[in-house]
Amino acid sequence: MISRRMFAAIAICISALSSFSNTAYALKDTVNPALFDKLEYRFIGPYRGGRSTAVTGVAGNTNLYFMGTAGGGVWKTENAGLSWKAISDKEFAVGSIGSIAVAPSDPNVIYVGTGEGPIRGVTTSHGKGVYKSTDGGESWKLVGLDNRGQIPKIRIHPTNPDIAWAAVQGNIWGANEERGIFKTTDGGKNWQHVLKVNADTGAADLTIDPTNPRILYASMWNHGRTPWFIKSGGDGGGLYKSTDGGESWDKLEKGLPKLIGKVGVDIAASNPKRLYAIIEADEGGLYRSDDAGKSWSLMNGDNILKARAWYYNHIKVDPNDENTLYVMNVQLHKSIDGGKTFEIKSLPHGDTHDMWINTGNSLNMINANDGGATVTFDGGKSWSSIYNQPTAQFYRVITDNLDPYYVYGGQQDNSTMATPSKTWDRGIGIEDQFSVGGGESAHIAFNADDPKLIYATTINGTLTEFNR
Numbered sequence: 001m002i003s004r005r006m007f008a009a010i011a012i013c014i015s016a017l018s019s020f021s022n023t024a025y026a027l028k029d030t031v032n033p034a035l036f037d038k039l040e041y042r043f044i045g046p047y048r049g050g051r052s053t054a055v056t057g058v059a060g061n062t063n064l065y066f067m068g069t070a071g072g073g074v075w076k077t078e079n080a081g082l083s084w085k086a087i088s089d090k091e092f093a094v095g096s097i098g099s100i101a102v103a104p105s106d107p108n109v110i111y112v113g114t115g116e117g118p119i120r121g122v123t124t125s126h127g128k129g130v131y132k133s134t135d136g137g138e139s140w141k142l143v144g145l146d147n148r149g150q151i152p153k154i155r156i157h158p159t160n161p162d163i164a165w166a167a168v169q170g171n172i173w174g175a176n177e178e179r180g181i182f183k184t185t186d187g188g189k190n191w192q193h194v195l196k197v198n199a200d201t202g203a204a205d206l207t208i209d210p211t212n213p214r215i216l217y218a219s220m221w222n223h224g225r226t227p228w229f230i231k232s233g234g235d236g237g238g239l240y241k242s243t244d245g246g247e248s249w250d251k252l253e254k255g256l257p258k259l260i261g262k263v264g265v266d267i268a269a270s271n272p273k274r275l276y277a278i279i280e281a282d283e284g285g286l287y288r289s290d291d292a293g294k295s296w297s298l299m300n301g302d303n304i305l306k307a308r309a310w311y312y313n314h315i316k317v318d319p320n321d322e323n324t325l326y327v328m329n330v331q332l333h334k335s336i337d338g339g340k341t342f343e344i345k346s347l348p349h350g351d352t353h354d355m356w357i358n359t360g361n362s363l364n365m366i367n368a369n370d371g372g373a374t375v376t377f378d379g380g381k382s383w384s385s386i387y388n389q390p391t392a393q394f395y396r397v398i399t400d401n402l403d404p405y406y407v408y409g410g411q412q413d414n415s416t417m418a419t420p421s422k423t424w425d426r427g428i429g430i431e432d433q434f435s436v437g438g439g440e441s442a443h444i445a446f447n448a449d450d451p452k453l454i455y456a457t458t459i460n461g462t463l464t465e466f467n468r
Helices: 004-018 020-030
Strands: 053-056 060-071 074-077 097-102 110-114 130-133 154-155 164-168 182-184 192-195 201-208 216-226 231-232 236-242 251-252 263-267 276-279 285-289 297-300 312-315 325-328 332-335 342-343 352-357 360-370 372-376 393-397 406-411 415-421 454-455 463-467
Touching: 004 285, 020 182, 053 372, 060 097, 060 360, 060 454, 110 154, 110 297, 110 332, 154 332, 201 263, 231 285, 231 325, 231 406, 236 263, 251 393, 276 312, 297 454, 312 352, 312 372, 325 342, 325 352
Parallel strands: 053 352
Antiparallel strands: 053 060, 053 360, 060 074, 097 110, 110 130, 154 164, 164 182, 182 192, 201 216, 216 231, 216 236, 236 251, 263 276, 276 285, 285 297, 312 325, 325 332, 332 342, 352 360, 360 372, 393 406, 406 415, 454 463
16 A cells, blocks of 8 residues: 555656656756856876776886876876876877887887777777877877777887888677778878778787788687677687788688687797787687797697686787797786796786887886786886876766765776865875775765765675775
C-alpha cells in the first residue's frame, strides 16, 4: 500500500518530469551568460601522474625527455624528470597521445601521433592526426592523418627529418579503410598509404633498422572495440617487412603462429639481424629471429609476458646489447639472455607501455606507465618521481559542502582521492589529499554537510565505508 507521503512524493516527481523541458528552456532564457565571463579554471591537483603510453629521450642530452599522456597531451622535462611542463595545450585538438618521435638528425624536429594505442572502453579518446614541431616543442602544426584514428608509433629517417612513417591503428569503434602504415617524404605535407591489409586491421607497432632505413618491420592487428567486448586477432594480422623504405611489404610467417592478435616488435640496433616480437596467440609469447625475420623461434611462452595483450604487448631491445630486452606488461620484464628468462624490474608504478633507452648509455632510460613517466640513470634501480605530473584521469567527481569544500574522485589505475579546493595558509599539496576507500572507477557518496562516513565502490563490486 502506498502511504500518503509516498503518493505526494510520486506526484511531485511526475510534475517535475512533465515540466522539465519548459524549466530547461526557462533556465536557458533567464541565466545571463555574462555572469560567468570572469570565472576561470584553477588547478587544485593532484600532482600524481596518470597514464602515459609514449615517451622518448634525446640523444646527446640526458636531461631532456618528452612524455605523451592519455588525457593531458605532451609534456617536456629539461631536468631529467624533476619537473614537467605542458607544451601542447594551445595547438592540439585532443589530449590523447599515442606516439612521440624526435628526429635523430635534428632534435628540433618532433612528430607526435595522437590517439593512444591501448584502447580502453571507458577512457580512450580518439586521435586527431599527426602534429609536428620544428623548434623543439615550442610550437606545433597539424600535418595530416587527422581522420585516421589512433596512431601508436612514428619512426623518422635517421638522416632526413622530412621522411617519416606512421603506424595507424585506426578508429576505435569501427572498421575503417584508413588503417596501416603511412609514409611522408616532405615533412608531413603529404602522406602515402604504403601498407594496407583490410578495414579491420591496423598497425600496432613499427620499428626501423637504424643502420639501413630502407628496412622496416610492422605489426598489423586485426581488432575492434565495443564497450563490452574486445576483438583481437583475425585475417591479415601479423608481422610485415619492407626492404625499400616502406614502398612494398612482405608478410613474415615462418615459425610464427597462424592466427595472431596484437604484436609488439623491435630490432637490435647492435645486430640488425636480431629481432624480437611479443605475440598474442594461442601459441604466443616472446619470439626471436636471428636472420632478419626470415624465421622465428618461441623463446618464452610465459603468459605473464603476453597477458591482456590489447593493453600491453610492448617491447624494447637494448640498443647496445642484442641479448638484453624489456617486455612491458603489468610489470617491466627484463631479459639478459636473449629472451629465455626474465626478471621483474621495480618501478614507481605498474602497467607499462613504452620505453626509450639511451644509445650512449644503456643505464639511462625513460619508462611510460599508468602512473606517468619516470627516468632512471642506474638501469632501473631508482627512478624519478611520479608525484610531479598533474596528468591523472578521474572517472567522476563529487563535492561536499565544507569550507573549504573537498572534491572526491577515483583516479584511473590508482586509489580514490579527496582534495581540498583551497587551503588557508599555502598551496594544495599531497599532504592535504587522502584516499577514501573504493578504487579507480569509484562512485562516491556521503552526507555533503557532514562527510564523516564516505562510501565508495570499485571495479570488482566492492563497497567500502571510510570513517574520516
